[in-house]
Amino acid sequence: MSTAPSVETGATAAPAVENRSRLFQFSPARIVLYAILAIFCIYYLLPLYVMVVNSLKPLSEITAGGMMALPQQWTLAPWGSAWSTAQVGVEATGLRPYFINSILMVVPAVAISTLLGALNGYVLTKWAFRGSTILFGLLLFGCFIPFQMVLIPMARMLGLMGLAGSVPGLVFVHLVYGIGFSTLYFRNYYAAFPTELVRAAQIDGAGFFTIFWRILLPSSGPIAVVCIIWQFTNIWNDFLFGASFSDFDSQPMTVALNNLVQSSTGVKEYNVHFAGAIMAALPTLLVYIVAGRFFVRGLMAGSVKG
Amino acid sequence: MGFLDIKQATKTYGSVKVLHETNIAVEEGEFLVLVGPSGCGKSTLLNMIAGLEAITSGEIAIRGRSMNGVKPADRNIAMVFQSYALYPNMTVKGNIAFGMEMHGIAKPEREKRIGQVADLLQISHLLDRKPGQLSGGQRQRVAMGRALVREPDVFLFDEPLSNLDAKLRVDMRTEIKKLHQKLGTTIVYVTHDQIEALTLSTRIAVMFGGYVQQLGTPKEIYDNPANMFVAGFMGSPSMNLFPAKVVSANGAAAAEISLANGSAATIPFAGDRMSASVGRDIVLGIRPEAITDRDGADRNSKAIHIVEAPVEVTEPAGSDTFVVSQIGGKDVTGRFRADVAVKAGDVFPFAFNMEKAVAFDPESEQRIA
Amino acid sequence: MAFTETATRPGPVDRLRDALPKLVLSPTVAIVAIFVYGFIVFTFYLSFTNSRILPQFGWVGWQNYENLFRIRAWDTAVTNLIIFGSLYIIICCALGLLLAILLDQRIRAEGFIRTIYLYPMALSFIVTGVAWKWFLDPGIGLEAVVRGWGWESFTFGWIKDREMAIYTIVIAAVWQTSGFVMAMFLAGLRGIDSEMMKAAQIDGASTFALYRRIVIPQLRPAFMSAFVVLAHMAIKSYDLVIALTGGGPGTATELPATFMYSYTFTRNQMGIGAASAVIMLMTIAAIIVPYLWSELREKR
Ligand SMILES: Nc1ncnc2c1ncn2[C@@H]1O[C@H](COP(=O)(O)OP(=O)(O)OP(=O)(O)O)[C@@H](O)[C@H]1O
Ligand SMILES: [Mg+2]
Numbered sequence: 014m015s016t017a018p019s020v021e022t023g024a025t026a027a028p029a030v031e032n033r034s035r036l037f038q039f040s041p042a043r044i045v046l047y048a049i050l051a052i053f054c055i056y057y058l059l060p061l062y063v064m065v066v067n068s069l070k071p072l073s074e075i076t077a078g079g080m081m082a083l084p085q086q087w088t089l090a091p092w093g094s095a096w097s098t099a100q101v102g103v104e105a106t107g108l109r110p111y112f113i114n115s116i117l118m119v120v121p122a123v124a125i126s127t128l129l130g131a132l133n134g135y136v137l138t139k140w141a142f143r144g145s146t147i148l149f150g151l152l153l154f155g156c157f158i159p160f161q162m163v164l165i166p167m168a169r170m171l172g173l174m175g176l177a178g179s180v181p182g183l184v185f186v187h188l189v190y191g192i193g194f195s196t197l198y199f200r201n202y203y204a205a206f207p208t209e210l211v212r213a214a215q216i217d218g219a220g221f222f223t224i225f226w227r228i229l230l231p232s233s234g235p236i237a238v239v240c241i242i243w244q245f246t247n248i249w250n251d252f253l254f255g256a257s258f259s260d261f262d263s264q265p266m267t268v269a270l271n272n273l274v275q276s277s278t279g280v281k282e283y284n285v286h287f288a289g290a291i292m293a294a295l296p297t298l299l300v301y302i303v304a305g306r307f308f309v310r311g312l313m314a315g316s317v318k319g
Numbered sequence: 320m321g322f323l324d325i326k327q328a329t330k331t332y333g334s335v336k337v338l339h340e341t342n343i344a345v346e347e348g349e350f351l352v353l354v355g356p357s358g359c360g361k362s363t364l365l366n367m368i369a370g371l372e373a374i375t376s377g378e379i380a381i382r383g384r385s386m387n388g389v390k391p392a393d394r395n396i397a398m399v400f401q402s403y404a405l406y407p408n409m410t411v412k413g414n415i416a417f418g419m420e421m422h423g424i425a426k427p428e429r430e431k432r433i434g435q436v437a438d439l440l441q442i443s444h445l446l447d448r449k450p451g452q453l454s455g456g457q458r459q460r461v462a463m464g465r466a467l468v469r470e471p472d473v474f475l476f477d478e479p480l481s482n483l484d485a486k487l488r489v490d491m492r493t494e495i496k497k498l499h500q501k502l503g504t505t506i507v508y509v510t511h512d513q514i515e516a517l518t519l520s521t522r523i524a525v526m527f528g529g530y531v532q533q534l535g536t537p538k539e540i541y542d543n544p545a546n547m548f549v550a551g552f553m554g555s556p557s558m559n560l561f562p563a564k565v566v567s568a569n570g571a572a573a574a575e576i577s578l579a580n581g582s583a584a585t586i587p588f589a590g591d592r593m594s595a596s597v598g599r600d601i602v603l604g605i606r607p608e609a610i611t612d613r614d615g616a617d618r619n620s621k622a623i624h625i626v627e628a629p630v631e632v633t634e635p636a637g638s639d640t641f642v643v644s645q646i647g648g649k650d651v652t653g654r655f656r657a658d659v660a661v662k663a664g665d666v667f668p669f670a671f672n673m674e675k676a677v678a679f680d681p682e683s684e685q686r687i688a
Numbered sequence: 689m690a691f692t693e694t695a696t697r698p699g700p701v702d703r704l705r706d707a708l709p710k711l712v713l714s715p716t717v718a719i720v721a722i723f724v725y726g727f728i729v730f731t732f733y734l735s736f737t738n739s740r741i742l743p744q745f746g747w748v749g750w751q752n753y754e755n756l757f758r759i760r761a762w763d764t765a766v767t768n769l770i771i772f773g774s775l776y777i778i779i780c781c782a783l784g785l786l787l788a789i790l791l792d793q794r795i796r797a798e799g800f801i802r803t804i805y806l807y808p809m810a811l812s813f814i815v816t817g818v819a820w821k822w823f824l825d826p827g828i829g830l831e832a833v834v835r836g837w838g839w840e841s842f843t844f845g846w847i848k849d850r851e852m853a854i855y856t857i858v859i860a861a862v863w864q865t866s867g868f869v870m871a872m873f874l875a876g877l878r879g880i881d882s883e884m885m886k887a888a889q890i891d892g893a894s895t896f897a898l899y900r901r902i903v904i905p906q907l908r909p910a911f912m913s914a915f916v917v918l919a920h921m922a923i924k925s926y927d928l929v930i931a932l933t934g935g936g937p938g939t940a941t942e943l944p945a946t947f948m949y950s951y952t953f954t955r956n957q958m959g960i961g962a963a964s965a966v967i968m969l970m971t972i973a974a975i976i977v978p979y980l981w982s983e984l985r986e987k988r
Contacts, residue, residue, distance in 0.1 A: 046793060049790060050787075050790055050791070050795065050801055053805065054804050054805075056863075058804060059823075060816070060819040060820060060823060061807075061819075063819060063822075063823050067822075075828055076828055078828070078833060079833075079836070080828055080829055080833050081833045129716060132713075133712075133713055136710075136712055137713075140709035142709070142710065148713075148717065150980060150984050151720065151725070152716070152720055153984075154724075154973075154976065154977070154980060155720050155724035155725075157920060157976045158724065158728065158969055158972065158973075159945065159968040159969055159972055160924070161926075161945060161948045161949070161961075161964075161965040161969075162727065162731050162965045162966070162968070163723065163724070163727040163731070164948075164949075164952065164953075164965075165731055165734060165743065165952060165961070165962060165965075166726075166727040166730040166731060169743065170723075170727075190724075192716055192719065192720070209402050209404035210406060210407075212366075212391075213398065213404035213406075213465075214417070215371065215390075215391045215392065216369060216392060216396065216397065216398050216418070217417050217421050217465075217469075218392030218418060218421030219421050220705070221705070221708045223421070227417075228406055231407075232408055246810060249812070250812035250814075252812065252813065252814050252926070252927035252930070252931075253926055253949075257949075267814040267815075270818065271814050271818075271931055274818050274821070274931070283822050283828060286822065287818070287819075290814075290815045290818040290819060291815075293814065293815050294810075294811050297810045297812070298807065298811070300810070301806075301807055302803075302807075305803055305806075308810065309871055312809065312871065313871065313875060388702070390702075390705075
């Protein structure tokens with residue numbers, strides 16, 4: 014909901030031209046400034062560094078106290094193990110089947126909730142009716158409830174619907190609790206979309222759906238990207254619903270990773286755990302690196318990470 | 320019954336009545352301008368004609384057919400919006416074709432009409448561009464083209480020129496007028512610019528506060544404003560309105576006014592239309608061009624009267640000089656020839672053309688005569 | 689003569705056309721009505737019943753709530769939430785503000801640095817938990833590493849320490865979220881009229897005074913949003929605890945969210961679990977509702 018200007022657009026506008034010269038002027042104060050910023054860079058990157066280097070070294074190097082060191086002997090074995098042979102729960106399947114589960118869960122949930130959100134946003138802004146603001150408020154509140162509140166009835170409901178412990182069940186759950194945010198994004202975006210265009214199309218004879226497909230949707234690219242990224246990140250990273258509503262063979266990646274790491278049998282293969290963690294992080298990290306601008310916009314507009 | 324009939328139409332939002340019972344009958348080929356200050360309900364009325372806003376009570380009919388409950392697309396109207404409302408994702412051609420496409424007009428026919436309209440508006444070379452690649456004036460033309468191809472019964476314009484710069488606005492104004500003369504279609508045109516209203520229209524409806532204050536030809540509106548609001552709103556600089564008292568002088572009715580130096584003056588009214596009002600306090604309305612220097616006065620007028628009044632400010636404006644004096648505590652502006660030697664502080668003869676004077680009731684603000 | 693809208697009766701097709709927008713919205717409305725509000729009512733109701741492993745409908749009044757407040761683990765969870773929540777919010781805001789101000793000094797490579805500060809937000813709490821779990825593990829992590837460097841007496845075993853474990857959750861959570869708070873503040877800073885900053889400089893304000901007197905007071909809305917976001921996340925925190933400490937050692941890092949889960953699904957005390965969920969909802973509602981209310985009103 015935040016109407017704050019986007020960091021991205023702000024950034025380009027911020028450095029005032031007249032201060033250009035200052036940019037290249039290195040006083041002691043600025044050296045300190047850059048040093049502090051660099052230290053924080055290290056702070057934020059450290060866990061990632063730890064994950065990456067330790068996923069590429071044999072277990073013995075880690076247990077010998079060499080967590081911070083680069084691998085003496087580089088190896089991809091932990092990755093292979095995490096992907097296809099590590100013991101996750103009872104079976105030694107690696108994380109692969111769960112990675113696939115996550116993909117099967119994320120794709121339809123994101124697609125449907127985005128499309129529904131777009132339609133809802135369209136109705137709430139361009140066909141607003143008495144009470145539509147209140148309706149939207151109720152919808153939005155639904156995004157912020159602690160999901161503990163719905164776990165018990167949802168478990169029963171999925172059972173009744175025959176979706177318990179299945180990937181479609183998870184799709185359904187994420188769809189249900191994702192619509193609110195999708196609607197929020199599209200509503201706020203379409204609110205700024207000129208109503209005159211809709212009126213012009215009405216006069217031209219376009220109906221409800223024609224206006225949506227031909228006039229609004231072609232201009233919705235940016236917000237659709239924001240919404241898709243947001244939904245993708247949230248659903249991919251979800252743990253609570255995955256842990257509550259999935260069986261062994263329908264677990265998403267996060268749940269499987271947690272099982273892998275927490276399993277109390279055998280030796281703790283830290284390097285495999287790190288490799289698995291990176292695998293679980295990779296899709297969202299990739300999205301962040303490729304489309305960070307949209308990711309930030311979604312965060313700011315959503316203001317609350319579900 | 321007219322071509323476009325607005326009968327007792329009202330509009331209410333919640334509990335607020337933004338348009339009161341309105342009756343306007345527009346003849347075929349007329350150019351009706353709705354003019355008034357911001358928020359007076361012009362757009363609301365236009366949107367009701369278009370069918371974009373439901374009508375709360377009353378009726379709107381086109382060609383004798385009631386339009387209540389008829390979809391905008393089925394009213395055979397076309398509309399040009401203030402922001403032009405061009406579909407950003409379609410080319411100019413796509414924009415113009417969209418309405419015909421929605422109405423199921425076959426492709427060859429569409430092409431033909433697009434060609435004609437593009438020629439008429441000189442936008443043939445722009446057809447393959449997107450709206451984002453057009454200048455303001457070009458977008459304006461495309462928006463008109465999109466309306467024209469529909470060959471509608473009624474054209475609706477909602478402040479189509481207000482997003483253009485001053486020069487272009489004047490050019491496009493002329494072009495719209497030419498277009499109307501050439502095509503002879505019925506137009507309802509909303510603006511808050513009274514010059515546009517006067518230059519374009521065959522008739523004007525001046526609106527304020529949800530009421531039509533006066534409906535008439537530009538000349539009627541300009542010369543015989545129905546009330547003080549219309550008098551003050553139409554014309555630039557606007558009509559001088561100042562207090563006066565009707566007295567009897569030499570057997571005829573005259574206006575007694577008080578000047579800034581404390582003295583009083585009486586100016587006889589033209590004709591005997593004010594005779595019945597002797598003794599009343601009134602607000603006298605005279606346009607700046609009816610208050611001149613002696614030699615600049617209208618030679619055809621039979622009621623020029625000279626008042627020696629102190630000059631407060633002079634405002635040279637190139638072709639004319641506006642000269643301000645205080646009458647009854649109000650600034651009164653006269654329009655003098657540019658080369659008259661007059662300066663602030665002078666007591667100077669002002670020539671009042673009383674044929675052009677109108678009188679209002681100070682209470683009701685309606686015109687008396 | 690009175691004309692009204694019914695002058696021409698709309699046919700069934702027209703009526704369908706008029707209802708279309710509401711029709712399109714109706715699946716969402718139904719979903720929200722059932723799966724959000726219906727479920728809230730259901731859980732609310734369950735919190736007054738004797739439900740154990742399965743929902744049951746024997747009415748027990750306030751008993752679950754009374755029991756809840758007698759359970760030591762709940763007491764721990766609430767205390768932990770207060771410690772965790774306040775430290776998390778304060779540190780995130782302080783760090784976020786500091787970084788935002790530093791980054792607002794016309795920094796070269798600002799975009800690059802911002803990207804680094806913010807990337808943890810793209811990760812799952814489970815991933816964050818795993819990374820920090822082993823990094824803080826005294827056996828192989830920081831402690832072992834520093835000792836390996838020669839500082840033999842160095843100890844850092846918070847994660848295994850009942851007293852200190854909750855602070856490791858703060859560390860990991862701050863690491864994940866502070867970049868986002870930085871972005872919120874940075875957006876706020878960029879929204880401040882630059883002419884006002886220039887005027888203050890001309891008035892002779894030092895950089896410090898400029899920020900303290902002019903800039904930071906204007907970041908109030910950003911503080912508000914940050915507070916709401918962080919408080920909301922703190923109350924819902926579940927994944928991070930599970931991955932980092934599993935609620936342990938013992939119940940030392942139990943939070944209401946993990947308490948609810950374990951009482952409902954592993955200890956088969958559904959009535960008490962529901963009661964704890966209701967309390968979580970109430971707490972969040974007390975923060976979110978006024979916020980949403982003001983946001984929606986402004987938007988009109
Ligand atoms: N949807 C609405 N709900 C409530 N009031 C409205 C709505 N639309 C318009 N109004 C009110 O109706 C009045 C007339 O509005 P309208 O848009 O017709 O003004 P206008 O004469 O076109 O003004 P402008 O020159 O600014 O375009 C205004 O006071 C406006 O506030
Ligand atoms: Mg208007």
